[in-house]
Amino acid sequence: MSLLCGCSRKWLQVRNITADSLLGIILAKTVTRTVDLRSDTVTKPTEAMRAAVATTEVDDDVLGADPTVFRLESEVAKIMGKEVGLFVPSGTMGNLISTDIRGSEVILGDNSHIHIYENGGISTIGGVHPRLVKNNSDGTMDINLIEAVIRDPGGELVYPTTRLICLENSHANNIYVCHCNNYII
Numbered sequence: 001m002s003l004l005c006g007c008s009r010k011w012l013q014v015r016n017i018t019a020d021s022l023l024g025i026i027l028a029k030t031v032t033r034t035v036d037l038r039s040d041t042v043t044k045p046t047e048a049m050r051a052a053v054a055t056t057e058v059d060d061d062v063l064g065a066d067p068t069v070f071r072l073e074s075e076v077a078k079i080m081g082k083e084v085g086l087f088v089p090s091g092t093m094g095n096l097i098s099t100d101i102r103g104s105e106v107i108l109g110d111n112s113h114i115h116i117y118e119n120g121g122i123s124t125i126g127g128v129h130p131r132l133v134k135n136n137s138d139g140t141m142d143i144n145l146i147e148a149v150i151r152d153p154g155g156e157l158v159y160p161t162t163r164l165i166c167l168e169n170s171h172a173n174n175i176y177v178c179h180c181n182n183y184i185i
């Protein structure tokens, strides 16, 4: 009924327009646009984004000459509260670099992107041994399960050493939950 508020009842009655048909008219005139948020890989850049890419100043960032990459790295480091940032062109590459603990063990979720999708790169390229913990439906892992698999440094000489725990935000195989600070202390 609130739909009718903007029009005079009489005006609608004369034209034999009901609330349902008015809703139909409004919906028919509404421009619908689908925004696909399944992944960053399926979103398309807008014209403005393409234009920005075409005109952005670029140079060799290894030689420290690329102002755009430098700005991106500095701003992200500031946002994340880190000393420095490093731009890499893919998530898989970032994960490989972040798990660079060759010869040691990493604890990670059994449904994590690193474990399921990245060609086992942490083992085959990185020489890192994965220790899996069950992921909950929101992508978290129970703290007691994590604690239970941390290797005792005073344990058997032949055990690998736990040196890293990987927690995934925007968890690929579960609902996209951003784990907040009371989970990651």
Ligand SMILES: Cc1ncc(COP(=O)(O)O)c(C=O)c1O
Pocket: 039, 089, 090, 091, 092, 093, 095, 113, 114, 168, 169, 170, 171, 172
């Ligand atoms: C959680 C997570 N990590 C890593 C990746 C890999 O990113 P890329 O495809 O850029 O290598 C993805 C990609 O969807 C992801 O969702």
